[in-house]
Amino acid sequence: MNWTDHESYIEIYPPKEFNFDECLIFLGRSNQEVLHQIKEGSVFKLLKMKGSLILCKIGYTINSIKVVFPISIPTIDARKKVGEYVWEWFDLDQDLGEYYQVASQDKVLRSLAHKYYGLRIMCIPDLFEALVWAIMGQQIHLTFAYTLKQRFVEQFGEFITFEGERFWLFPSFENIASLNVDDLRKLQFTTRKAEYILGIAKEMESGRLTKELLLQKQDVHQVRKSLMLIRGIGAWTADYVMMKCLHQASAFPIADVGLHNALKNLFGHKEKPTIDEIEEYATNWGGWQAYATFYLWRSLYDKKV
DNA sequence: ATCCAGGAACTGT
DNA sequence: ACAGTTCATGGA
Numbered sequence: 210m211n212w213t214d215h216e217s218y219i220e221i222y223p224p225k226e227f228n229f230d231e232c233l234i235f236l237g238r239s240n241q242e243v244l245h246q247i248k249e250g251s252v253f254k255l256l257k258m259k260g261s262l263i264l265c266k267i268g269y270t271i272n273s274i275k276v277v278f279p280i281s282i283p284t285i286d287a288r289k290k291v292g293e294y295v296w297e298w299f300d301l302d303q304d305l306g307e308y309y310q311v312a313s314q315d316k317v318l319r320s321l322a323h324k325y326y327g328l329r330i331m332c333i334p335d336l337f338e339a340l341v342w343a344i345m346g347q348q349i350h351l352t353f354a355y356t357l358k359q360r361f362v363e364q365f366g367e368f369i370t371f372e373g374e375r376f377w378l379f380p381s382f383e384n385i386a387s388l389n390v391d392d393l394r395k396l397q398f399t400t401r402k403a404e405y406i407l408g409i410a411k412e413m414e415s416g417r418l419t420k421e422l423l424l425q426k427q428d429v430h431q432v433r434k435s436l437m438l439i440r441g442i443g444a445w446t447a448d449y450v451m452m453k454c455l456h457q458a459s460a461f462p463i464a465d466v467g468l469h470n471a472l473k474n475l476f477g478h479k480e481k482p483t484i485d486e487i488e489e490y491a492t493n494w495g496g497w498q499a500y501a502t503f504y505l506w507r508s509l510y511d512k513k514v
Numbered sequence: 515a516t517c518c519a520g521g522a523a524c525t526g527t
Numbered sequence: 528a529c530a531g532t533t534c535a536t537g538g539a
Contacts, residue, residue, distance in 0.1 A: 347521040353537050354520075399535045401522080443522045467520045506520080 210296045212289075217282055219292050221274040226305035228327020229269035235331050238510050241355035243362050243377050253279075255369060255376040256294055258287040262369050264376055265291055274299070280371055297334040303458060305329065308497045315493050317475065321504040330503045332453050336420040337413055338379040339454035343446045344405050345398075351467075360396040385410035405441025412439065420454070429457050452499035461498035463487055471505035 211222040223229075230250070237247045245254045251268035264280045276291060283291065296302070305327075312322035333339035345361070346354040365380035365388075385406065393403035412418040418439070426432045432455065436447040444464065451460035462468065469481040472490065482490070494501045 343520085344522095346519090348519060348534090349521095349536065350519050350538050352519095356537085397536070401534060405522085441522070445521060449520075462520075465520050466518090470520095 210293055210301075212292045212296075214285065214288055214292075218275055218277040219288050220270075221276065221292055221295055221301075222272065223274060223299065223301050224304070226309065226327055227299070227301070227329065228325075229274065231325055231328040232299055232331060235328065235507060235510070239351070239355050241352070241359055243359045244379060246374070246376070253376060255378050256291060257367070257378055258283065258290040258294075261287065262367065262378070263287060263291060264369060264371055265295075267295060280369070294334055297456070298332055300329040300332050300456060302456060303329065303500075305500075308458070308500045311494065311497050312501075317472070317490050318494070318501055318504065321508060325504055325507050328504065328507060330452060330499060332456065334454065335379060336418075336423070336450075336454055337382040337385075337410070339450045340409050340442070340446070341379075341385075341406050343449045343453075344402055344409075344441055347402070347446065357396065357398060361393075361398075364396060382410040382413040386414040401441070408440050423455060429459060432457070433460075452502070458499045459496045461491070461494075462502060463491075463498075465502065467506050467509060468502050471509050475505070475508065 213220045213222075233247055233250070233252060236242075236245060236252055245252050247253075251266050254265050254267065256263050256265060261283065263278060263283045266277045266279050268275050268277075274295060276295060282288075309322050309326075312318035333342060341361070342354075342358065345357045349357075362377050362379060365384055367378045368375045370376075388407060388410075390400060390403040390407065393406065394400065398406070409418065423432050423435065426435065429451065432451060433444075433447045436442050436450060437444065442450075445462050448460045448462040449465075451457040452462070463484060466481075468487070472487065473479075473481045491498060491501065
């Protein structure tokens with residue numbers, strides 16, 4: 210992480226290939242989002258560091274991301290943790306120069322890379338949140354997935370109020386682990402999704418499932434395998450979490466419907482591509498499949514309005 | 515109405 | 528290994 214501390218605020222220096230406004234467009238794609246709010250070019254987000262709630266206002270100045278604290282100034286340790294969270298959230302460890310080099314040679318990616326230059330995968334640094342969000346999104350429209358997330362967060366998460374508005378935190382696995390299936394069924398979760406989510410919460414509560422343990426695996430294949438051993442996590446969810454939480458640029462949720470629709474639109478086809486055809490398109494995406502996927506998702510968001 | 519949605523587990527071959 | 532079936536609910 211490249212940053213400086215100024216007590217009342219912190220500054221984070223992203224790599225060259227970075228466009229804050231592009232990232233904000235992705236963050237603003239749903240008006241049902243409850244975990245952050247965008248206002249006047251900044252994004253407000255509530256975080257919890259070392260037990261205390263910290264409201265952050267994240268904006269951009271000439272060449273740095275500036276994080277200010279509208280409610281109260283956190284300790285130096287907490288400020289550093291906030292910086293690390295933001296660094297991960299915007300996927301700033303990634304060397305996008307390489308991706309753009311790959312993209313410039315590829316007829317599918319070239320125009321997208323130019324159009325959305327500086328866009329980074331907007332990550333979900335918290336493993337529990339990433340897994341639960343992925344499971345919520347399985348086999349349903351995104352709008353309904355957001356509805357489920359909103360109910361889940363507002364039922365089981367913490368919040369603070371600032372200037373008459375509520376800012377929410379995603380529920381902790383400790384809280385969710387003590388629930389039963391009916392608690393989630395009441396919010397319109399299917400029995401299966403409820404079981405998956407409770408199972409994962411318990412697995413994390415036991416300490417057997419942590420982000421650190423996953424990142425210690427020898428290679429991405431091992432990470433994927435151990436994720437898929439967990440009930441409720443298939444290939445799609447494993448790849449999704451690897452790209453959105455574990456920063457694996459080569460993760461590739463190839464069965465994703467959004468990816469299929471994006472490719473269909475891009476080529477103006479009537480039918481969605483088959484898996485074989487997608488593999489064909491992706492032959493030269495080596496190592497950057499997650500970014501290819503994310504940029505294709507981003508292209509879907511243009512179509513609306 | 516009907517088909518589908520940022521799938522996964524289960525069952526049978 | 529592979530294909531078909533079931534789960535469940537709201538969106539378009």
